[in-house]
Amino acid sequence: MAKKKNTSEPFVEQFAELALARKDHEPAWLLALRQDALDVFQATGLPDRKTEAWKYTNLNKLSKAGFAPAQPLREIDSLPISILPVEGYRIVFLNGYFQPALSLLQSLPEGVIIESLGAAITREPDLLESQMSHRSPSRDMPLSALNSAFSEDGLYLRIAPGIKLEQPIHIVSIGQADEEPIAFHMRSYFEIGAGASVDILESHVGRDGDTYFSNSVSEISIEKDARLGHYRLQDESNRAFNIGLANLDLAQGTFYNGFGLQVGSTLARNEIRARIGGEGIECCINGAYLASGTQHIDNTTFVDHAEAGSTSRQTFKGVLDDQAKGVFQGKVLVEPNAQKTDGHQLSRTLLLSRSAEMDCKPELEIYADDVKCSHGATVGELEEEAIFYLRTRGIDPVDARDMLIEAFIADVTAEISHQTIREAFDRVVHQWLIDGQEVLT
Amino acid sequence: MPLLEIKDLHARVEDKTILEGINLTIEAGEIHAIMGPNGSGKSTLSYVLSGREGYEVTGGEVLYQGVDLLQMAPEIRAREGVFLAFQYPVEIPGVATTTFLKAALNAVRKHRGEAELDAMQFVKLARAKATSLNIGDDMLKRAINTGFSGGEKKRAEVLQMALLEPRLAILDETDSGLDIDALKVVAGGVNALRSADRSMLIITHYQRLLDFIIPDHVHVLAGGRIVKSGGKELALELEEKGYGEFLGEAA
Numbered sequence: 223m224a225k226k227k228n229t230s231e232p233f234v235e236q237f238a239e240l241a242l243a244r245k246d247h248e249p250a251w252l253l254a255l256r257q258d259a260l261d262v263f264q265a266t267g268l269p270d271r272k273t274e275a276w277k278y279t280n281l282n283k284l285s286k287a288g289f290a291p292a293q294p295l296r297e298i299d300s301l302p303i304s305i306l307p308v309e310g311y312r313i314v315f316l317n318g319y320f321q322p323a324l325s326l327l328q329s330l331p332e333g334v335i336i337e338s339l340g341a342a343i344t345r346e347p348d349l350l351e352s353q354m355s356h357r358s359p360s361r362d363m364p365l366s367a368l369n370s371a372f373s374e375d376g377l378y379l380r381i382a383p384g385i386k387l388e389q390p391i392h393i394v395s396i397g398q399a400d401e402e403p404i405a406f407h408m409r410s411y412f413e414i415g416a417g418a419s420v421d422i423l424e425s426h427v428g429r430d431g432d433t434y435f436s437n438s439v440s441e442i443s444i445e446k447d448a449r450l451g452h453y454r455l456q457d458e459s460n461r462a463f464n465i466g467l468a469n470l471d472l473a474q475g476t477f478y479n480g481f482g483l484q485v486g487s488t489l490a491r492n493e494i495r496a497r498i499g500g501e502g503i504e505c506c507i508n509g510a511y512l513a514s515g516t517q518h519i520d521n522t523t524f525v526d527h528a529e530a531g532s533t534s535r536q537t538f539k540g541v542l543d544d545q546a547k548g549v550f551q552g553k554v555l556v557e558p559n560a561q562k563t564d565g566h567q568l569s570r571t572l573l574l575s576r577s578a579e580m581d582c583k584p585e586l587e588i589y590a591d592d593v594k595c596s597h598g599a600t601v602g603e604l605e606e607e608a609i610f611y612l613r614t615r616g617i618d619p620v621d622a623r624d625m626l627i628e629a630f631i632a633d634v635t636a637e638i639s640h641q642t643i644r645e646a647f648d649r650v651v652h653q654w655l656i657d658g659q660e661v662l663t
Numbered sequence: 664m665p666l667l668e669i670k671d672l673h674a675r676v677e678d679k680t681i682l683e684g685i686n687l688t689i690e691a692g693e694i695h696a697i698m699g700p701n702g703s704g705k706s707t708l709s710y711v712l713s714g715r716e717g718y719e720v721t722g723g724e725v726l727y728q729g730v731d732l733l734q735m736a737p738e739i740r741a742r743e744g745v746f747l748a749f750q751y752p753v754e755i756p757g758v759a760t761t762t763f764l765k766a767a768l769n770a771v772r773k774h775r776g777e778a779e780l781d782a783m784q785f786v787k788l789a790r791a792k793a794t795s796l797n798i799g800d801d802m803l804k805r806a807i808n809t810g811f812s813g814g815e816k817k818r819a820e821v822l823q824m825a826l827l828e829p830r831l832a833i834l835d836e837t838d839s840g841l842d843i844d845a846l847k848v849v850a851g852g853v854n855a856l857r858s859a860d861r862s863m864l865i866i867t868h869y870q871r872l873l874d875f876i877i878p879d880h881v882h883v884l885a886g887g888r889i890v891k892s893g894g895k896e897l898a899l900e901l902e903e904k905g906y907g908e909f910l911g912e913a914a
Binding site: 605606607608610611613614615616617618619621625626628629630632633 | 713714716737740746747749752753755756757764766767768770771774806823
């Protein structure tokens with residue numbers, strides 16, 4: 223118990239300082255909500271290896287880094303060149319603070335709101351109070367509680383019923399730690415109205431060498447018959463810690479096409495928790511990750527089939543080189559009345575080195591009797607026979623290896639329904655391989 | 664100078680010695696057939712010549728155009744003009760045949776000091792080759808050998824050979840798994856690639872492939888050694904008598 227108090231202590235002290243300043247400009251309900259969240263976090267501290275959900279992802283390094291809460295920086299005047307070139311609307315955050323000058327929100331159609339969470343709270347305090355209080359802080363999710371206590375800003379996105387946005391929305395989070403290590407906790411709300419359709423790209427990026435901790439939480443609600451394409455790129459600084467949690471609430475007849483590509487950070491966890499709350503839902507949660515050096519990449523999913531007659535599909539594919547470590551924890555829960563559920567989950571990993579490690583924990587928990595559920599996990603190496611075949615045609619062994627890796631990953635990026643974004647993600651994979659070749663030579 | 668000289672070649676896989684002193688000389692433009700019973704070392708010979716890992720040469724040498732072939736990595740052998748048509752071409756899901764063949768051809772062209780082809784030029788060339796060999800170009804769009812029938816796989820191997828224009832083609836049991844019609848198409852493709860500066864080493868268990876690809880020389884491999892050599896009529900003789908007499912000799 224004493225040890226747990228230690229990990230929360232610096233955050234508690236920082237919170238006390240921030241609370242003094244917040245008193246003047248934040249509504250009472252928000253201050254109370256933050257205090258509740260802090261109390262929960264203080265009781266639990268950072269999760270350690272005794273916490274089942276964090277058994278394979280050790281936050282020791284994170285707790286020792288000594289992060290200070292991010293302060294607003296002078297605005298930057300250009301986007302990092304690594305930002306994927308995707309046409310459409312754009313909203314940019316720097317260390318969790320909204321950057322209006324770099325955002326492209328001028329020509330939003332009627333019925334589409336994309337703004338900073340701060341602006342939304344000012345504009346519609348009552349609505350935001352009810353939304354933000356909807357999920358109370360829980361001891362099971364200490365980092366989510368930490369986010370509630372500290373979050374300075376985030377995204378508020380609302381698509382009115384029936385609107386089909388042709389252009390994607392690009393959410394950019396840039397981390398930048400000029401001197402001391404900093405932490406920021408973006409809190410975002412996505413509301414996709416009934417029958418609406420939209421594609422969202424999230425890019426989490428930063429400069430290599432910068433040490434920062436991005437701890438984001440997104441609450442995503444998809445109303446009846448709506449469609450959301452949600453693609454997330456985690457290409458943070460090589461010294462960054464990225465923890466991302468998305469809580470999805472899916473209503474009847476919705477289609478969620480989610481994809482997370484992780485290539486950056488020293489330690490990262492992308493966690494998706496989906497509640498299947500109706501029939502005829504198709505929930506696809508896919509992802510890919512490529513890691514080298516001592517990177518640690520975690521993908522954790524929880525799909526809760528609470529209602530009958532829906533489908534969930536999950537495929538995660540990873541490539542681990544050097545001493546990199548991967549984690550996949552995927553749980554599918556089928557509640558007693560969720561008959562006719564069709565749930566499928568697959569994790570496949572390629573190890574390129576003897577010292578790379580993959581921890582895989584697929585779980586099915588089924589309380590209904592008429593369901594079709596499956597899961598599978600494989601960890602393997604590149605096929606020597608395939609490499610030899612390519613070499614007998616004159617292809618260099620490194621190129622042969624890269625060709626096989628690209629094919630392995632392209633098999634799952636193919637699930638991305640937005641073509642431009644799919645191609646951009648494939649290029650990120652290609653670039654990762656080229657960067658690896660440069661290290662070799 | 665002969666194109667290929669195999670001198671007293673010994674090789675083993677793990678602890679098992681398979682080749683026990685192979686001697687074979689192939690001149691430019693010649694077609695040699697190696698026939699032999701199962702387990703005689705036919706496929707081992709093809710893998711040793713193409714540089715597959717796990718096949719350890721324990722004695723002898725192989726000179727290709729006068730240079731030590733065994734010192735070259737598999738991709739260098741390929742770029743120098745050695746081509747192995749696999750008995751079981753490998754399925755590689757997710758890699759488009761076009762992507763693969765363009766990379767292969769450009770690696771070979773670069774090695775020869777020729778300009779690399781762009782995607783348009785490559786597709787044009789690949790289609791032209793496929794048409795001239797009468798083997799169809801639909802497989803170019805598909806993943807390498809993935810879901811191909813036995814006949815399609817062998818036709819794809821012949822198309823690859825046509826594109827890479829090897830000086831020495833090794834055909835390992837190219838007839839296996841083919842019905843007579845598929846066999847004719849594949850043999851027709853191989854015959855179209857015969858030329859005065861291209862040699863072939865055809866490895867086969869059965870004589871029937873040699874009805875369609877007429878060899879200049881036929882050798883019998885048994886017990887890891889060439890035990891008999893002759894002209895094309897030797898193949899017919901083997902078809903009639905079987906390998907019985909050589910099995911005895913080898914044991």
